[in-house]
Amino acid sequence: MSSSRKVVELFYDVVSPYSWLGFEILCRYKTVWNIELQLRPAFLGGVIKESGNSSAALVPNKLLYARSDLKRLSQYFSVLLCFPENFHNAYAKGSLSAMRFLTAVSEKQNSGDVMIERVSREIWKRMWSADQDITLPASFSEAGLKAGLSATEVEELLQLSKCQLVKDRLKLTTEEAVKHMAFGFPLIVCHVDGKAETFFGSDRFEVMAHCIGEKWLGPQPDEQTAKI
Amino acid sequence: MSSSRKVVELFYDVVSPYSWLGFEILCRYKTVWNIELQLRPAFLGGVIKESGNSSAALVPNKLLYARSDLKRLSQYFSVLLCFPENFHNAYAKGSLSAMRFLTAVSEKQNSGDVMIERVSREIWKRMWSADQDITLPASFSEAGLKAGLSATEVEELLQLSKCQLVKDRLKLTTEEAVKHMAFGFPLIVCHVDGKAETFFGSDRFEVMAHCIGEKWLGPQPDEQTAKI
Numbered sequence: 502m503s504s505s506r507k508v509v510e511l512f513y514d515v516v517s518p519y520s521w522l523g524f525e526i527l528c529r530y531k532t533v534w535n536i537e538l539q540l541r542p543a544f545l546g547g548v549i550k551e552s553g554n555s556s557a558a559l560v561p562n563k564l565l566y567a568r569s570d571l572k573r574l575s576q577y578f579s580v581l582l583c584f585p586e587n588f589h590n591a592y593a594k595g596s597l598s599a600m601r602f603l604t605a606v607s608e609k610q611n612s613g614d615v616m617i618e619r620v621s622r623e624i625w626k627r628m629w630s631a632d633q634d635i636t637l638p639a640s641f642s643e644a645g646l647k648a649g650l651s652a653t654e655v656e657e658l659l660q661l662s663k664c665q666l667v668k669d670r671l672k673l674t675t676e677e678a679v680k681h682m683a684f685g686f687p688l689i690v691c692h693v694d695g696k697a698e699t700f701f702g703s704d705r706f707e708v709m710a711h712c713i714g715e716k717w718l719g720p721q722p723d724e725q726t727a728k729i
Numbered sequence: 730m731s732s733s734r735k736v737v738e739l740f741y742d743v744v745s746p747y748s749w750l751g752f753e754i755l756c757r758y759k760t761v762w763n764i765e766l767q768l769r770p771a772f773l774g775g776v777i778k779e780s781g782n783s784s785a786a787l788v789p790n791k792l793l794y795a796r797s798d799l800k801r802l803s804q805y806f807s808v809l810l811c812f813p814e815n816f817h818n819a820y821a822k823g824s825l826s827a828m829r830f831l832t833a834v835s836e837k838q839n840s841g842d843v844m845i846e847r848v849s850r851e852i853w854k855r856m857w858s859a860d861q862d863i864t865l866p867a868s869f870s871e872a873g874l875k876a877g878l879s880a881t882e883v884e885e886l887l888q889l890s891k892c893q894l895v896k897d898r899l900k901l902t903t904e905e906a907v908k909h910m911a912f913g914f915p916l917i918v919c920h921v922d923g924k925a926e927t928f929f930g931s932d933r934f935e936v937m938a939h940c941i942g943e944k945w946l947g948p949q950p951d952e953q954t955a956k957i
Contacts, residue, residue, distance in 0.1 A: 552788060552789070552790040552791075553787075553788050553789065553790075554788045554790070554791065555783055559781075560780060560781050560782045560912050561780070561781065562780040562781075562782070562907065562910045562911060562912040563780075563782065563912045565910045566910040566912065566927065566929055569910070569927065570928075570929070570933075573926075573936055573940070574936065577936050577939060679790065682790045682793045682794040682797070683790060684788050684790040684791045684794065698801075699794065699797065700798075701794055701798070702932070704930070704932035704933065705798075705932065707935070707947075708801060708802065708805050711805060712801070719935075
């Protein structure tokens, strides 16, 4: 069965709230559409730099709009997302260590994407629901434990996240995203008939569904499929 | 009846292909949804400058992505949109005179938005379908005649577009867009229960419909309503 499933890659960074929306929608649809969802933790700072883009956070109207847009989308998509009180401070701290930790989780996992999905969600919840730190080892420990990892596993992952192997892997994934035309996140790459169809942002699901021969059922597909 | 209709304003510039998509979708829906569509020609160059944003055309990956994204959206939305062969050249020439001409059309009209809709579409078709100039008086004449204006009316509008009144009107509309958080176009402002809900881009129609109490029926609402 897996050979007939279309591969959909999600390149994301937990510092990006739009990435969280895209992540939750794709996690909901992975059991509705005939797709194999591959979660690809990458580094937004690297993408911004490599692509020559400038951060959206530097344009006051973009930031004002994002606050209003994300408030609406949070309700519409049912993802409990609120801006950190001191967003600029939280954003300036960056996400390099968080994305290295997630890359370590991704390297270690051997049973599909279950744990990378859970840990990513817990880190997003820290920054984008609870206004908590996502830069310190203690923060990753707490997120890992909540996601269902043991204390020993968390400790191993913290060590692994400092290894060159993991640093290089994150760099490679980020470069791969840039080759797929990334200038920000989320970037969703759908492999259709040997061709890569790339979608930026969390606002192309209807067109994406059309591209992969599936149907967009809105942000709550389970409720919709229950009705059919 | 008109008092119960929700006002939806579209701020746009003909140099922006995403504005064209938003324009066509809203023109299709103005007879499907209970809205009063107000077309607001404005100047993208002014918005970019005033908001401190940088042009998307300067980031190579953004431009590459836009080409691929617009090709897909053009098909999905059924709007015949193709990139001008020498896009950078066409873009560098700017749209100030085109938007002044459209502002003159908007000032002159006295029977709803019929003519501003037609002339805007003809100018978009020049740049984004036929790879033709949109900076010279002869180009506006041709677009105006195709839209159904007489030669005398076109001549009057060309004169009017050079008046201070029209220059000031375009500046005011552009400033109004910036006050509504614009950092690019299209910007769609929906007036709902005394509050302005602002949407940037041509990818929020599903959420917008939800906000104004209407239903998104896809890019071809007439075909969908015919089925119901």
